[in-house]
Amino acid sequence: MRDAESGLWAGWREASARAEVDVALRGLYAELDATIAAKGPTCWSSGKCCKFVEFEHRLYVTGLEIAWFLGGVTAAEGDAETNEPCGGIRLPQFAEHPGACPYQIDGLCSTHAIRPLGCRIFFCQQGTEAWQQDVYEDFLGRLQSLHQAHGIEYRYMDWIAGLEQAGA
Template identity: 30%
Template sequence: MGSPNSLEPPVSTVRQAILELYREADAEISSAKPLCVASGRCCRFKEYGHTLFLSQLEADVLLDCAPPYDPADVTPDFCPFQKGNLCTAREPRPLGCRVYYCDPAYQNTMTIINEKYLHQLKKIADEYQTGWRYAPLHVFLREKETSS
């Protein structure tokens, strides 16, 4: 993406759009005041019955900026960036991580915020003609390992 002879936008332009979207989402989430007790349930997907989906745009930001992880830890069951119930990839984490809280009082708000910003991610993909791809986290992590 973003080679000098292509019509694609520079990676930094797309990344800046994603990071700005994250800042806006974080502000809206913060104003909703969801409770986090640092249980780590958000990252133990199988144990708590959920799957973290993210777009290719988000995966690119995450994989470019996240700390190293053990490829052996890449499964659909949990996030390899979780260490001691805390996220080691907090800054580049995708929208699904940002909006997800176990707080029962926040569940309806979480859905509304997630849908709003997911729609905006799709608009960014359209604006920059990057295409749209949405898959579970482990899919992107495994692809990175096989392409390395």
């Protein structure tokens, strides 16, 4: 990894560990979850949404979201001695999960409580497409504002590529 990229990841990790950023992200996600619950979608836990290639969709996140997510995986649910994340998946083992999220285990999200914005919004239920884009754009704008308010570099990237970079 180049020094500039390494510095970005270090900055995102540091920012994600700050209490005020953690509180802001948790608040944003809680408000998003309430907004989505009011729309009434149903998740059948099919796991299709996590199989990106098969379902023909990509998940985009910010560097801060990945850093916060990985901090939650290793600190809250991982093994401190081995630094092994939830579900027994040690980064990077993406080759074992081609075209899919490596945190999906037996068809379920093993990191559901700390999943990023895009995961929270996407439902494969027919009819949810009508509101998903508007809600996504609204909350992505709020996420960008969070970055600005806390002086955090904003980068938008593919989930798998970002996880691979962060784990490098």
